[in-house]
Amino acid sequence: MANVDIVIEICGMAGEGVISGGEILARCMSDQGFDIMSFDSYPAEIRGFGKCVAHTRIGSKPILSPGKYSDILISLNDKHAIEQLPALRETGVVIYDSMPRAYLEEDESIAGWIEPGMTSYGVPLLQLSHKAAGDARGRNMVALGALAALFHINPDAMTATLKKRYAKKNQIVIDNNVNSFLEGFNWTRENIVKTDRLSFGGVRAKAADKAIMSGNQAVVRAALDSNIHLYAGYPITPATSIMEYLARQLPLSGGVIVQTEDEISAIGHVIGAGFAGKRAMTATSGPGLCLMSEFINYAAMAECPAVIVNSQRGGPSTGLPTKTEQSDLNIALFGASGDSPRIVLAPRSVAECHSFTCMAFHLAEKYQTPVILLLDFFLSRSLKNIDHPKLPDKKWLASNLAPSAADLKDYKRYKITNSGVSPRALPGTPGGMHVATGLEHNEKGKPVYDARTHTAMTAKRYRKLDHAAREIPRPLWTGDKKDIAVGVLTWGSTAGAAMEAVDRARAAGVRAAAMSPACLAPLHTADIEAFTAACRSVLVPEGNFTGQFANLIDGAVTRQFHRLSEIPCAPIPAEDIFDKIMDIAKIAKGRKVKA
Numbered sequence: 001m002a003n004v005d006i007v008i009e010i011c012g013m014a015g016e017g018v019i020s021g022g023e024i025l026a027r028c029m030s031d032q033g034f035d036i037m038s039f040d041s042y043p044a045e046i047r048g049f050g051k052c053v054a055h056t057r058i059g060s061k062p063i064l065s066p067g068k069y070s071d072i073l074i075s076l077n078d079k080h081a082i083e084q085l086p087a088l089r090e091t092g093v094v095i096y097d098s099m100p101r102a103y104l105e106e107d108e109s110i111a112g113w114i115e116p117g118m119t120s121y122g123v124p125l126l127q128l129s130h131k132a133a134g135d136a137r138g139r140n141m142v143a144l145g146a147l148a149a150l151f152h153i154n155p156d157a158m159t160a161t162l163k164k165r166y167a168k169k170n171q172i173v174i175d176n177n178v179n180s181f182l183e184g185f186n187w188t189r190e191n192i193v194k195t196d197r198l199s200f201g202g203v204r205a206k207a208a209d210k211a212i213m214s215g216n217q218a219v220v221r222a223a224l225d226s227n228i229h230l231y232a233g234y235p236i237t238p239a240t241s242i243m244e245y246l247a248r249q250l251p252l253s254g255g256v257i258v259q260t261e262d263e264i265s266a267i268g269h270v271i272g273a274g275f276a277g278k279r280a281m282t283a284t285s286g287p288g289l290c291l292m293s294e295f296i297n298y299a300a301m302a303e304c305p306a307v308i309v310n311s312q313r314g315g316p317s318t319g320l321p322t323k324t325e326q327s328d329l330n331i332a333l334f335g336a337s338g339d340s341p342r343i344v345l346a347p348r349s350v351a352e353c354h355s356f357t358c359m360a361f362h363l364a365e366k367y368q369t370p371v372i373l374l375l376d377f378f379l380s381r382s383l384k385n386i387d388h389p390k391l392p393d394k395k396w397l398a399s400n401l402a403p404s405a406a407d408l409k410d411y412k413r414y415k416i417t418n419s420g421v422s423p424r425a426l427p428g429t430p431g432g433m434h435v436a437t438g439l440e441h442n443e444k445g446k447p448v449y450d451a452r453t454h455t456a457m458t459a460k461r462y463r464k465l466d467h468a469a470r471e472i473p474r475p476l477w478t479g480d481k482k483d484i485a486v487g488v489l490t491w492g493s494t495a496g497a498a499m500e501a502v503d504r505a506r507a508a509g510v511r512a513a514a515m516s517p518a519c520l521a522p523l524h525t526a527d528i529e530a531f532t533a534a535c536r537s538v539l540v541p542e543g544n545f546t547g548q549f550a551n552l553i554d555g556a557v558t559r560q561f562h563r564l565s566e567i568p569c570a571p572i573p574a575e576d577i578f579d580k581i582m583d584i585a586k587i588a589k590g591r592k593v594k595a
Contacts, residue, residue, distance in 0.1 A: 002060075002202055002203050002204075003059070003060045003061055003203065004034075004058070004059060004060050004199075004200055004203045005057070005058075005059040005060070005061070005063075005067075006057070006058050006059070006071045006072065006151075006198055006200070007055065007056070007057045007058075007066075007067040007069065007070045007071050007072070008025065008055075008056050008057075008058065008070065008071065008072045008074070008147070009053055009054065009055050009056075009070040009072070009073050009074065009084060009087065009088075010022050010025075010053070010054040010074045010076065010140070010143065011051065011052070011053050011054075011073060011074065011075055011076065011077065011080050011081040011084045012051075012052055012075070012076030012077040012080060012081070012140075013049055013050070013051065013052065013076070013077045013080060014042060014043055014049055014050055014051075014052050015049065016052070016076045016077060016139065016140065017076070017137065017139070017140030017141075018040075018042075018052040018053065018054050018076060018140065019040050019042065019052060019054055020140065020165075021054060021074075021140035021141070021143065021144055022038055022040060022054020022055070022056050023038065023054070023165075023383065024144065024158075024161055024162060024165055025038075025054075025056055025144060025147070026038040026056050026058075026212070026383050027161050027164075027165070027212055027383075028153070028157055028158050028160075028161040029056075029058045029153070029200075030210055030212050030385040031157060031160075031161060032153075032154060032157055033208060034058050034059060034060060034200075035058070035059050035060070035061065035062050035063045035385065036056060036057065036058050036059075036063065036212075036383070036384065036385050037056070037057045037063045037065070037066050037382060037383070037384050038054065038055065038056040038057075038066075038382060038383040038384075039055045039056075039066045039378060039381065039382040039383075039570075039571070040052070040053065040054050040055065040381060041053040041055070041322070041323075041570070042322055043322065044237070044320070044321040044322045050080075051077075051080040051083065051084075052080075053084060055067075055070070058200070060203050060204075064496035064497065064499050064500040064574070065496045065497040065500050065571065065573065065574045066378075066382070066571055066573075067573070067574070067575075068087075068573030068574070068575040068576070069087055069088065069089045069092075069575075070084075070087055070088050070089065070092060071088075071089055071092050071093065071198055072092065072093045072094075072095070072147070072151070072198065073085070073087075073088045073092060073093070073094050073095070074094075074095045074096075074143045074146075074147065075094065075095065075096040075097065075110050076097075076125070076139055076140060076143065078096065078097075078100070078104065078108060078109055078110040079108065081094075081096070081110050082110050082113050085110070085113055085115075088118070090115065090117050090118070091117050091118065091119075091196075092118055092119075093118070093119045093120070093121070093150075093196050093198060094110060094114060094118060094119070094120040094121070095120075095121050095123060095143060095146055095147065095150070096109075096110045096111060096120065096121075096122055096123070097122070097123065097124065097125040097126055097139070098111075098122030098123060098124050098125075099124040099125075099126060099127050100126060101126055101136070119195055119196040121146065121150060121188075121192055123142070123143070123146045123184065123187065123188055123192070124187070125139045125142045125143055125146075125184070126139055128142045128180070128183040128184055128187055129141075129142050129180055129183075131183055132176065132179040132180040132182070132183040133176035133177075133179060133180050134176075137176075138176055138177065138179075138180030138183075139180075141162070141177050141178075141180035141181045141184065142180050142181070142183055142184035143184060144158065144181055144184065145158075145180070145181040145182060145183060145184025145185035145186070145187075145188065146184045146185070146187075146188040146192075148181075148184075148185050149184070149185045149186075149188035149189040149192070150188060150192065150194055150196075151198055151199055151200055151201075152199045152200050152201030152202075153200055155181075155182070155185050158181060159178050159181060159182070162174070162177050162178050162181060163178065165177075209388070210385035210386060210387065210388075211385065211386055211387070211388045211389065212383055212384070212385045212386075213350060213383070213384070213386070214241075214350065214380060214381055214382060214383050214384075215311075215347070215350045215353040215375055215379035215380045215381070215382065216238070216239070216241045216242045216245065216283075216311070216353075216375075216380045216381070217241075217245060218350050218351070218353035218354040218357070218386075218389065219242055219283070219309055219353050219354070219357045219373070219375070220242055220245040220246055220249070221354055221389055222353070222354040222355070222356075222357030222358045222361075222389070222392075223246065223250075223281055223357060223361070224246075224249060224250065224253065225354075225358060225389070225391050225392055226279060226357070226358050226361040226362070226392055226396070226397065227279055227361075227397055228246075228250065228255060228279045228280065228281055228361070229254075229255050229256065229273065229278040229279050229280060230255065230256045230257075230258065230269065230270070230273040230278055230279075230280040230281075231243060231246045231250060231255070231256070231257050231258070231280070231281055231282065231283075232257075232258040232259075232260050232265070232266040232267075232268075232269035232270055232273075232280065232282050233258075233259065233260065233263075233266050233282050233283055233284065234259065234260050234261070234262050234263050234265070234266050234284070234288065235259070236263075236284055236285045236287065236288050236321075237285065237313065237321040237322060237377075238285065238311045238313060238321075238322070238377045238380040238381055239283040239284050239285055239288075239309060239310075239311045239380065241380070242283040242309065243257065243259065243283065262291065263282075263284050263287075263288035263289075263291040263292050264291050264292065264294075264295065266282045266284070266288075266292070267282055267292040267295040267296065267299075267306065267308065268295055269282075270282045270306045270307070270308070271295060271298065271299050271302075271304045271306050274299070274304045274305040274306050274364070274365075275302075275304050275427070275436060276426065276427055277400065277426035277427070279305075279307075279361055279365065280306065280307070281306075281307040281308070281309065281361075282306075282307075282308055282309070283308070283309035283310075283311065284308070284309070284310055284311075285310065285311050285312065285313050285321075285328075286310070286312060286313060286315045286316070286319070286327070286328045286331070287315075287317065287318055287319075288310075289308070289310045289328060289331055289332065289335065289372075290331060290335070292308065293331065293335040293336060296308065296335070296336065296340075296342065296370045296372075297336040297337060297338075297340050297438075298438045299369070299370040300336070300340045300341055300342055300369060300370060300461065301340075301437075301438050301439075301440070301461075302436040302437060302438060303368040303369065303414065303422070303424075303436075303461070304368065304370075304436065305364035305365045305367075305368055305369065305370075305371075306364060306370040306371070307357075307360045307361055307364050307370075307371050307373070308370060308371070308372045308373070309357070309372075309373045309375060310328055310332060310372055310373065310374055310375065311375040311376060311377060311379070311380040312324070312325055312326055312327060312328040312374065312375065312376040312377065313325060313376070313377050314327070314567070314569060315327050315328070320569060322377065323377060323569035323570070324376045324377035324378040324493075324543065324569065324570060324571060325376065325377070325543050325544060325567055325569075326374075326376055326491070326492055326493070326494065326542050326543035326544050326548075326549075327543070327544035327545070327546075327548065327567070328374065329374065329491075329520065329544070329548040329549055329552070330548050332344050332372045332374055332520070332521075333520060333521050333552070339458055339462070341369060341461050341462050341464065341465050341521075342369060342370045342371065342372060342521060343360075343363055343364075343367070343369060343370070343371040343372070343465065343468055343472075343519065343521060343522070344371075344372045344374060344519065344520040344521040345359065345360060345371065345372070345373050345374070345472070345518060345519055345520070346373075346374045346491050346492040346516075346517070346518065346519070346520050347373065347374075347375060347379060347492070347493075348476070348491075348492060348493065348495035348496065348516055348518070349379075349384070349386075349493075349495075349496060350379065350382065350383075350384040350386055351384070351386040351387065351389070352518075353373075353375060353379060354389040355389070355390075356373055356518070357373060358392035358396060359392075359396075359471075359472070360373055361392075361396070361399075362392065362396035362399045363399075363468055363471065363472070365399040365400050366399035366400070366401065366421070366468075367420075367421060367464045367465070367467070367468045368421065368422070368424055368464070369461075369464060369465075369468075374492060374520070375492075375493075376492060376493050376543070378493050378570070378571045379492070379493045400424055400426075401421055401422075401423050401424060402423060402424065402425070402426075402429075403423035403424070403425050403429070403432060404423065407423045408425070408429070408430070408431035408432055409431070411425060411431055411432055411433070411434065411444075412443040412444050413425065413432075413434035413435075413436070413443070413444065413445045414441060414442070414443045414444070414445055414457065414460070415443050416443060416456060416457075416460050417460075418463075419463060419464065419467045420459075420460045420461060420462070420463030420464035420465075420466075420467065421464055421467070422443075422460075440453065440454050440457060441453075441457070442457075465521070465522040466522065468522065469519065469522045469524065472518055472519040472524075473518045473519075474518070474524055474527050475515050475516060475517040475518065475524050475527045475528065475531070476495070476514075476515065476516050476517075476518070477513065477514070477515045477527075477531060478499050478502065478513065478514050478515075479499075479502045479503075479506060479512050479513030479514055480506070480511045480512060480513045481513070481534065482534055483511055483534075484511050484512060484513045484534050484535040484536065485510050485511045485512060485535075485536050485537065485584075485585050485588055486505065486510060486511075486512050486535065486536070486537050486538075486539060486581045486584050486585050486588065487512070487513045487514070487515065487531060487532065487534065487535030487537070487538045487539070488501065488502055488512070488513070488514040488515070488538075488539045488540075488541065488577060488581065489514075489515050489516070489528065489531065489532070489538055489539070489540050489553065489561070490514070490515075490516050490540060490541050490542060490549070491516055491517060491520060491542065491549050492516075492542075493543075493571060494516075494541055494542055494543060494571070494572050495514070495516035496574075497541075497571060497572055497573060497574040497577055498514040498516065498541060498574075498577055499514045500574035500578075501514075501574045501575075501577035501578040501581055502514040502581070504574070504578045505578060505581045505582065505585070508582070510581065510582065510585045512581055512585075513531070513534070513535070515527075515528065515531045520549075520552070523552070523556060525556045525557070528553065528556065528557055529556075529557050532557050532559040532561070533559070535559075536588050537561070537562060537584045537585075537587075537588050538559055538560075538561035538562065539561065539562045539563075539564060539577070539580055539581060539584060540553060540561050540562070540563055540564065541563075541564035541565075541566070541572055541576075541577050541580070542564075542565060542566075542572070543566060543567060543568075543571070543572050544565060544567060545565055545567050546565065547563045547565040550563050550565070562580070562584055564576065564577065564580050
């Protein structure tokens with residue numbers, strides 16, 4: 001059975017339907033049984049007119065990363081598409097408008113930039129859009145029609161996707177989009193002679209009932225599944241859509257949405273709700289997490305549950321709002337005064353954005369501590385088809401350790417226990433009155449400042465993390481288990497690229513493995529030590545400049561390792577990790593490894 005793995009990019013200006021075209025393509029191919037991963041790039045300005053790229057990888061086998069290079073580039077705007085040509089393979093295909101709105105000089109037309117070995121197809125996108133819908137807004141759909149005709153995508157499946165996508169719109173909107181697609185499809189089939197070899201035809205993809213969602217949508221689904229009562233947040237890219245999705249859905253189940261005046265107010269609302277016994281969450285990005293740090297510190301001291309989603313973007317300061325990066329690890333782990341325990345989880349995929357968010361609500365409530373989920377722009381915004389998420393275990397929906405009748409006779413809110421978890425009385429519990437202060441305190445919550453109490457309480461707060469670590473999944477180890485030439489140790493969204501790179505290296509004859517922890521605080525150090533001990537060389541790739549995770553591991557394990565710290569404003573490609581593995585393997589073996 002033939003397999004297929006094709007990366008398609010649609011490139012144009014903001015407002016030309018680039019992003020919607022990519023989403024429709026991804027959903028159509030998923031419905032046909034293909035595995036998909038879609039990732040968009042767009043300007044930081046709210047109503048910008050800059051370059052947009054919809055990047056979609058489609059395959060008949062599981063897809064772990066978006067891929068570095070495209071096989072097909074669709075140009076809706078030649079100026080921007082010319083800039084995108086370096087990301088097209090040397091044997092790639094370009095689809096462009098052969099009859100644009102105005103005459104273009106040779107160096108302004110993408111047709112003049114086609115390299116030998118590439119294939120180009122000129123299609124009158126604008127003309128066909130006017131014919132089908134009376135204006136230029138259907139150019140993206142005409143381009144999808146040309147794509148379907150050239151690469152053997154089922155037109156009936158695409159029209160069904162279009163009708164579903166615009167089902168809530170007026171019939172004229174549906175008709176215009178479908179007609180534009182069909183104009184592009186029919187014209188291309190009748191007028192273009194295909195000369196390239198790329199095709200989805202003849203590939204027997206395995207049909208499956210999948211959910212298509214982004215990481216942010218998965219977080220929202222998990223929050224609702226976990227009985228969230230309050231969401232408080234301030235708009236910030238790329239976390240804003242979490243609030244937008246919840247604003248439509250949470251009130252339907254009796255929950256409350258609060259758009260606050262800033263991130264400090266947002267985390268204050270969340271901690272207040274947690275103190276009152278209501279499940280609450282906020283979502284932000286690096287600049288907002290900076291502002292929240294003092295309140296997160298308070299939650300650690302007062303032992304109040306709080307769930308904070310941090311979707312990382314390029315920094316520092318307001319930085320690069322619409323570019324991905326993994327550079328908030330340090331502040332998530334150490335952004336506090338004093339010894340401030342917190343749990344930090346790092347989802348590695350869209351599916352884990354759901355499961356880890358469910359886990360976060362459970363852990364925050366049970367261990368009475370802030371829990372930070374570290375997503376990034378890529379995870380938050382990328383579309384993936386995944387198995388339908390499962391509801392959390394019923395035990396996870398009521399995780400608070402309530403005080404017994406005996407506890408309430410002489411209630412000690414911060415009672416020192418073997419697990420570090422104290423019985424937590426909610427407001428209104430008879431006999432459960434207490435003070436929740438940011439000052440150091442004794443078991444009853446009364447502020448005290450002696451060294452003995454401070455040491456005992458600090459130890460108590462950290463013991464909770466030791467027990468929480470037993471509930472959190474251990475690091476994921478894939479590939480070879482012993483005699484490993486190169487082991488790749490990474491975290492978060494880079495894990496998929498690392499696993500793909502390891503699979504390629506093993507196919508090339510290199511013994512390789514990958515490990516990625518689910519939890520960065522507390523860190524499963526023993527598992528990481530075991531992994532590094534099984535490797536002759538270790539590579540740590542991550543999306544930041546200073547190697548923040550490498551620095552963390554450097555203090556936790558005894559092995560020396562290689563670093564691959566990149567800030568490409570996009571996910572670290574599997575190709576780059578593979579190349580580094582092969583370079584290290586050559587050094588380790590002292591000879592060239594057959595690739």
